[in-house]
Amino acid sequence: MLIESISDRLEIPKDVSMGATILNVTGQYGLFIENYKNIIEYTEELIRIQSRTCKICICGKNLHIEYFNEIGMKVCGRIKSIEFI
Amino acid sequence: MSIINHFFDYIKGYLKIDFTGHDKVRFLNLCRNNRFNIWNIRMSENEEHMIFFSSIDSFYQMKKIRRKCNGKLKIKKKIGLSFKIRKYQKHAFFLSGIIIFFILIKIISLYIWNISFDGNYSYTDVELMNFLNENHIENGLKKSSINCDELEYLIRKQYNDITWVSVEMKGTRLIVHIKENFDSNIAKTEDKPYNIVSNVNGVIDSIITRSGIPLVKRGDSVEKNQPLVNGTIEIQNDAKEVVGYDYVNADASIYAYVTYDFHESFSLNYQQKIYTGMKKSAIELKLFEKSLFFSAFEKKPKTFDTVKDYKPLSLTKNFYLPVSICHIRYNGYKIEDQIYDQDQAYELANEKINEYIHDLEEKGIQIIENNVTIDVNESECIMTGNFVVLQQIGQIEYIDKNE
Secondary structure, eight states: OHHHHHHHHHTOOHHHHTOOOEEEEETTTEEEEESEEEEEEEOSSEEEEEESSOEEEEEEEEEEEEEEOSSEEEEEEEEEEEEEO | OOHHHHHHHHHHOEEEEEEEESOHHHHHHHHHHTTOOEEEEEEOTTSSEEEEEEEHHHHHHHHHHHHHHTEEEEEEEEESHHHHHHHHGGGHHHHHHHHHHHHHHHHHTTBOOEEEEESOSSSOHHHHHHHHHHTTOOTTOBGGGOOHHHHHHHHHHHOTTEEEEEEEEETTEEEEEEEEOOSOSOOOOSSSOEEEEOSSOEEEEEEEEEESEEOOOTTOEEOTTOEEEEOEEEEEOTTOOEEEEEEOBOEEEEEEEEEEEEEEEEESEEEEEEEEEEEEEEEEEEETTEEEESOOOSSOOSSEEEEEEEEEEESSSSOEEEEEEEEEEEEEEEEEEEEOOHHHHHHHHHHHHHHHHHHHHHTTOEEEEEOOEEEEOSSEEEEEEEEEEEEEEOEEEEOOTTO
16 A cells, blocks of 8 residues: 555556556457466456456457467457456 | 568468367466467367467477476467478479479560561562561561561562551561552552653553643553653643642553563473382471471482471460471482473463463453464474563652752
């Protein structure tokens, strides 16, 4: 919490200060994720990703990973919901 | 993944891989940690197979992590140029043959390998071909070095009664289209006014003048080079004084009676060819104007006729190759001395006269009188006399305006 308040005051972006995940969603059909740690689960309907601070659940249909590397990954398919656990 | 990345991946080659095993997610995370280049990851419906694309290097490296994940890797498809090259490496000679073939075709298409004539009647192909050869137009000449306009001009200049020439290059062919003048002997080659002068000695039968001033009338005797129709028209004032000249292209149909002397003889002794029946043949392959014999006959007769039948090879109607096959036939004969008897001599003489008449008639000349007599003596047959014919006369003579 201390780091969060300091970074808020100094206006440092959260992804830099806290390693927060950045999600870039393109409509229902594409999602680009940065700052993630690893994949926990991967099926056609669900992709669960572990980030530094939480888990992210992506639900949908025909989900597939277009590409992924140490920087980020791109998920394509029909996305129904994105949940932070 | 941009198009450029896809292009480079295609050049280097990549693989479509099927991973089966329980720890698919672990496998993916290990791939990411090891920085393997994989993309387009799809899970099958029953989640047994995970299909993805991978670079060749990454595939060989991921064999190590495969054991950790307790899975199997199977190559489903090899994609890319490097694989295609490897696939067709076995057919290298075949491929290089095809490439060499196309290169040869391209080189051959840069040259002329067949010259043909179209529309010529009174001038034979051989005569026209000799004229072209004199002007250094022959088979094997580079197409870029041929100036069609210049060639057309040369032909028109050489042959007055060729009224229209078109030189066309099609494929490896040079086609000379010709139109000859049949209606009149008059043919102009330069764009200048002209008179019509007589080209023979004769007596005028009829003259129809379309342009110019006629200088002769029916019944007049004319000599060679005598003016027949004047293309210079005097312009007179009211006092009948010449104040100027107008120049036109003289045009007229002039028919005249012309006498052709005929004198020919042949000896009654002659040598006759008697074919011995000895026939031999050979095949000659002509490549780039150089001859190669395939088979030649062994026992050559002393005297023989040679018949050559050339067949140029062509890929299409207009794409001739610099190769021609010639079938050569040799017919052996021996010569025997013979003597014509009187009937045979008369018959031969009549044949010769008829041949001469036929030649004249082919030129559109009408035979009015045949005054040739045949005389057979002990040693020879003499044909002497003349033909009176009715023919169109006249040739152009350009007017020099300075005179």
